[in-house]
Amino acid sequence: MPSDRPGANLPPLSLYVPEPRFRPGDTVDFTEVVLPPAGQARRPDTAEPAHAFTDLAYDLVRVLDTDGQAVGPWNPRLSPDTLRDMLRSMVTVRAFDERMFRAQRQGKTSFYMKCTGEEAVAVSAAFALDRDDMCFPSYRQQGLLVARGWSLVDMMNQIYSNKGDRLQGKQLPIMYSVRDASFFSISGNLTTQYPQAVGWAMASAAKGDTRIAAAWCGEGSTAEGDFHSACTFASVYRAPVIFNVVNNQWAISSFSGFAGAEATTFAARAIGYGIAGLRVDGNDALAVYAATAWAAERARTNQGPTLIEHFTYRVEGHSTSDDPGQYRSAGEASAWPLGDPVTRLKDHLIAIDEWDEDRHIAQDKEIAEMVRAAQKEAEANGILGHGLHQPLDTLFDGVFEEMPWHLREQQAQMIAEETASGRPWARK
Amino acid sequence: MTSMNMVQSLNSALDVMLERDPKVLIFGEDVGYFGGVFRVTDKLQQKHGLKRCFDAPISESGIIATAIGMGAYGLRPVPEIQFADYILPAFDQLVSEAARLRYRSGGEFWAPITVRSPYGGGIFGGQTHSQSPEAIFAHITGLKTVIPSNPYDAKGLLIASIECDDPVIFLEPKRLYNGPFDGRHEQQVKSWAGHPDADVPDGYYTVPLGKAAVVREGEAVTMLAYGTMVHVALAGIQDSGVDAELIDLRSIVPLDIDTIIESVKKTGRCVILHEASRYGGFGGELSALVQERCFHWLEAPVERVAGWDTPYPHAFEWDYFPGPKRVATALKKAMQD
Numbered sequence: 001m002p003s004d005r006p007g008a009n010l011p012p013l014s015l016y017v018p019e020p021r022f023r024p025g026d027t028v029d030f031t032e033v034v035l036p037p038a039g040q041a042r043r044p045d046t047a048e049p050a051h052a053f054t055d056l057a058y059d060l061v062r063v064l065d066t067d068g069q070a071v072g073p074w075n076p077r078l079s080p081d082t083l084r085d086m087l088r089s090m091v092t093v094r095a096f097d098e099r100m101f102r103a104q105r106q107g108k109t110s111f112y113m114k115c116t117g118e119e120a121v122a123v124s125a126a127f128a129l130d131r132d133d134m135c136f137p138s139y140r141q142q143g144l145l146v147a148r149g150w151s152l153v154d155m156m157n158q159i160y161s162n163k164g165d166r167l168q169g170k171q172l173p174i175m176y177s178v179r180d181a182s183f184f185s186i187s188g189n190l191t192t193q194y195p196q197a198v199g200w201a202m203a204s205a206a207k208g209d210t211r212i213a214a215a216w217c218g219e220g221s222t223a224e225g226d227f228h229s230a231c232t233f234a235s236v237y238r239a240p241v242i243f244n245v246v247n248n249q250w251a252i253s254s255f256s257g258f259a260g261a262e263a264t265t266f267a268a269r270a271i272g273y274g275i276a277g278l279r280v281d282g283n284d285a286l287a288v289y290a291a292t293a294w295a296a297e298r299a300r301t302n303q304g305p306t307l308i309e310h311f312t313y314r315v316e317g318h319s320t321s322d323d324p325g326q327y328r329s330a331g332e333a334s335a336w337p338l339g340d341p342v343t344r345l346k347d348h349l350i351a352i353d354e355w356d357e358d359r360h361i362a363q364d365k366e367i368a369e370m371v372r373a374a375q376k377e378a379e380a381n382g383i384l385g386h387g388l389h390q391p392l393d394t395l396f397d398g399v400f401e402e403m404p405w406h407l408r409e410q411q412a413q414m415i416a417e418e419t420a421s422g423r424p425w426a427r428k
Numbered sequence: 429m430t431s432m433n434m435v436q437s438l439n440s441a442l443d444v445m446l447e448r449d450p451k452v453l454i455f456g457e458d459v460g461y462f463g464g465v466f467r468v469t470d471k472l473q474q475k476h477g478l479k480r481c482f483d484a485p486i487s488e489s490g491i492i493a494t495a496i497g498m499g500a501y502g503l504r505p506v507p508e509i510q511f512a513d514y515i516l517p518a519f520d521q522l523v524s525e526a527a528r529l530r531y532r533s534g535g536e537f538w539a540p541i542t543v544r545s546p547y548g549g550g551i552f553g554g555q556t557h558s559q560s561p562e563a564i565f566a567h568i569t570g571l572k573t574v575i576p577s578n579p580y581d582a583k584g585l586l587i588a589s590i591e592c593d594d595p596v597i598f599l600e601p602k603r604l605y606n607g608p609f610d611g612r613h614e615q616q617v618k619s620w621a622g623h624p625d626a627d628v629p630d631g632y633y634t635v636p637l638g639k640a641a642v643v644r645e646g647e648a649v650t651m652l653a654y655g656t657m658v659h660v661a662l663a664g665i666q667d668s669g670v671d672a673e674l675i676d677l678r679s680i681v682p683l684d685i686d687t688i689i690e691s692v693k694k695t696g697r698c699v700i701l702h703e704a705s706r707y708g709g710f711g712g713e714l715s716a717l718v719q720e721r722c723f724h725w726l727e728a729p730v731e732r733v734a735g736w737d738t739p740y741p742h743a744f745e746w747d748y749f750p751g752p753k754r755v756a757t758a759l760k761k762a763m764q765d
Contacts, residue, residue, distance in 0.1 A: 134501075167534040177533035184500065185533035189524040195490050196525065199497025199505075206453065206479050206503070213497075225517075229490030236485055398531040399570050401538070401593045404638065404682035 018257030022329040030337045038062040038284075039072025046298040050274045057267040057277035060311060063286035064344050068351030074290040076128075080354040086127055086285055087345050087355070089147040090119040091363060094342060095371045096142065096152060100159055103375070104173075104320045108383040109159050111173045115140045117315035117333065120285040120341035121246050122216070123147045128292035129214060136184045136197035136215040139174055140246065148181045152374040161389060162382030168390040168397065190221040194230035194243065201239040201299075212299040214242040214292075219259045219266055219309075220251020231273040231307070240299035242292065243275070243307040246282065248314035253327040270307035282312030283338040285345045312338065392418065432628040433620040435605045437579035438468045438544075441586040442506065444632050446476045449504060452590060454481040456491055456508030456544075465510060466546060466605055492518035492543065496526050499539040499595075506590055512547035512599060513556040519564075526595040527570030542589045546602035547575075548656050548703055549740055550609060550749050558740040560655075560704035565597045566680050566713065572596045573680040574637060577604065577658040578625035581678060584635030592637060601655040609656055610663035611751035640684035642691070646673035649697035649762050652688065652714055654678065657701045657750070664701075664755025670763055672699070680710060688714075689721050696727040697762045701755060706734035728765035731758045 022028050041061045044052065063070050070077075078086075097114040104112040115122065122143030129135070135144050145155060157164035159173040167177060177185035184200075187193060197215035204211050221227065222245055234241050245266040249256050259266075270277030276298060280291045288310060295306035313336040317324045349355030382388020396403060396411040403411070432440065445452045454469060460483035463470035473481040484491050488509055495505040509515045515522070522543070530538040549558035565573045572594050576582035582600065589596040603609045607619040620626035643658060648671040653661040658676045665672045673691050677683065692698050698718050700711040711732040718730050733750045741748050 136497075165534075166536075167532070170534065171532050175532065177536050179533075179536040185529060185537050187525060187528075187532070189520060192493065192521060192525050195493030195521075196497035196500065198490075199494030199499075200501045201497075202494060203453075203498040203501035203503045206498075207501075226489060226493060226521075229485075229487040229493065232485050232487060233490045233494055398535050400572070400682075401530070405685060406682070 018255070018262055020255035020257065020328065022332060024325060024327065024329060026329045028329050028331040028335040030335050033337055035337055036060050036062065038065040041072070041074065043073035043294070046294060046301065046303055048276070050271060050276050053276050053278070054268070054271055057271055057279055058265055060279050060281055061287050061291055062281040062284050063290060064284045064348050068344070068347040070286055070348060074287060076286055076290040076293060078286070078289065080349070080352070082127065083345065083349055084355065086123055087342070087349060088363065088367070089123045089143065090285070090342050090345065092367050092371070093119045093123060093143045093146045095367045096146065096155070099371050099375055100156070101320065103159070108379070109161070109173050110384055111320055112159065113139055113174050113319045114316045115142060117336075117340065118246060118248055118282065118312050119143050120288050120345070121244070121282050121310045121312060124285045124288035125214065125244065125292045128289045129296055130211070132182050133211055133296070134182045134184060134197070134200050134213045136193035136200070136213060137186060138190070138193070138216050138218060138221065138246075139186055140218070141216050142174070142176075145176065145178060145181055145183055148183070150178055150181045150183070152371060153377045156375060156378035157381055160378060160381070160383045162378070163388045163390055164378065164381035165390065168394045191217050191224035191226040191230075193217070194226050195233055197241050198230050198233045198239045201234070201241040202237050205237075205240055210300065212240040212242070212296060214244065216244040216246060218251060219245055219247035219249075219256050219261065220254060222266055222269065223259045231270070231275060234305040235273045235275050238302065238304035240302070241305045242295040242299060243270075243305065245307065245309045246312060247309050248312050250314045250318070250324075250328070252318045252322060265309060267307060267309035275304070276306040277309070278306065279309045279311060281338055282310030283341040283344060285341055286348070429627050430630055431621060431626050432579045433606050433626065434576070434579045434582050434600070435467050437583040437628045438586055438600065439470055439472070440628065440630065441583040442469060442472055443475070445506070445587060445590050446472060446480055448632060451502065451504040452480070452506060453498065453503055454506045454508070455484045457484055457486055457510050459483060459508050464508065466602060468544070469508070488514055488518040489521050492521040492526065492541075495541045495543075496521060496529065496539045499541050500529070500537045504540050504590060506542045506544060509543060509545040511557050512545040512561050513559045515543070515545055515561060522571065522595070522597075523568050527568050531570060538593055539595045540593045542586070542592070542596045542598050544586070544598045544600060546605075547599040548601045548603055549745065550603040550611070550613070550656060552742060552745055553740070554742040555739045560702065560735070562599060562680050563704055563708060563710040566710050570595070571681065572637060573599065574678065575599045575601065575655045575680060576678065577601065577655055577676050578608070578623070579620055579628050580625045581635050581641070583628055584633050585637065585678060587632065588634040588637050591634070596637075599655070603656045604659070608659045611660035611749065612663060613746055613751070635678070638679045638682035638684055640678055640687040641676045642673065642687065643676045644672065644674040646671040646695070648672060648695060649699055649759060650675065650688070650691040650695045651699050651701065651759070652677060653701040654680065655703070657703060660750065660752055661701050661755055663752035664759060667752050668756035668759040670759040672759055685717060685721070688718065692718050692722040693725045696725050698722075698726070699731040699733065699755075699758050699762050701733045701750060703735050703750065705737045706732060707737045709734050728762050731762045733758045
């Protein structure tokens, strides 16, 4: 190599590959995680331009302090009844997750994904949005359905792919679709729902509607190209949409550094697009509520989109197919400095004298029983692989609005093959 | 009735639908104020307003994804992808989302979008302004793929596509925008003026999806083609002297299988023609369908004339483009076998 090449006297280049701080067996120490105290972050006017949010995009909006009190300008001042309803929804989500995780382990279904530790992210948002605001969730916002009062039996029917499944057994468990709860069909392809939410919001604006859209993805999925196109379109057309980035630190086995978290925050991404960006304590139900309500007001008043980063932690494995003990320290979840969202809301209600341990224990029992009863009802409709499915010929329904000849032919062929094999094709 | 070229007939279809259905909305790169790089959306923004026909960022995935979201809301978007060669950044949204939304949601949501895109070669477009991707979309369950070959069909098929509640990939043969092209590239360029299929009704009408057109009746061999190749096929038939029956498929999905079978059972022979490269092309599916359904009527192997299995070249345009000479050769071969 010629010695007069520019830079020839510099040390050799070196590729940087991020590594998480703790691996299996490591002692966890989160003291480096900077946590501004509750109540400190300013609450701007919704009319402020996007570039004015730089401080908030690196700060952390928190309402609940260490004594369980709600403090500061973001305190949404919710009534005790509303707080208890939120707590109840979060507890229900957790009980539902436990029950369905066990159902998968018992072989009653193929797959499940918990949202443990992230219950506030979806439940509080559902409380802050109107029921007919369209949600474009990822696969870890089951709390939206629970908080909107959707039937647990209906959700379980989907998980079991049984004869009560409105999706006719066509979708992987938890890929719900509930139009009646303004909950958009979940796709396995990550972040595709982000620009779709923008399109929905643009349509709402184009028609002079008052409804807004909200989308969720994990921090890992922000690396997808659709995240960029969604932010660009939302900014260009000032779409009435709320982007939620659930930063739970992990994308399966990859820590958030592989989505760029070592260089900046996810809320800060918004600023470059001209979108308001807020970074919120995702385990603080009141902070999530307040930020969502703020963003909803901004959207509803034609002031454009907001991106909210929910700083939280994925307590459990990615899915029933995942063992987090293979790639991260077992101590992380318990050491997580933002605590548990359910406990924090419970402690707040107790601190303001609107709840007590006995009531909480009684509620836990009551909800566990309710979920158990729902499970029993759903299982009467069948579990995966036990015959109580939708009639087999429905496999061809819904590919197109009307079935074209080639699908009709294949449907007839399948029925003929099933009949010839001695198995009844139309399982009732 | 007005004499229109294909650009004008497509523009008329969009104009009619914007007028007729408040849910219709058009957007894409350069389609708004400027009226599109091929003028298909000319004056639509001026006539129908900024909110019905507007420009989009240069992001194909963003264009298709937002169209899907608008469709889920209840609108009927007609997004444009400037060249079919550039539809691939939107492939995930088309395949994983638009095509499957109705199926995966148990019919709760669907994407009534019509993706317009100029396609095909014969214009010295090189590798990225000439491709014919119809076979890629034909393989995707849940998408319909439509390709017109003349101004009358273009308008009627586009209106039918926009009204269809399934996602439609509407491929416009840009070589035919201004006039019919039969592959005789050394001859002077023709305009649509005077062509019988250039007489286009000014108002609303449809040409149904899934219905082929018999362009030329014949007894000796069945020729299957679509888009620009319909005109090339006519020239090749003329050159060969073979009494071929020419079928313009018009829809790739759904396919008019009955018209195809009826013709091949009559002629006993079949030649398939498309611009797209041969291996894995839609001609393979057509050949298999004809062979499966007309086996006992076939007197010769099914022939395929297609683009070569190379990227679309620039300098060698007319060596790549399957012109009338190759069509005539294939027809004669089908008659001799």
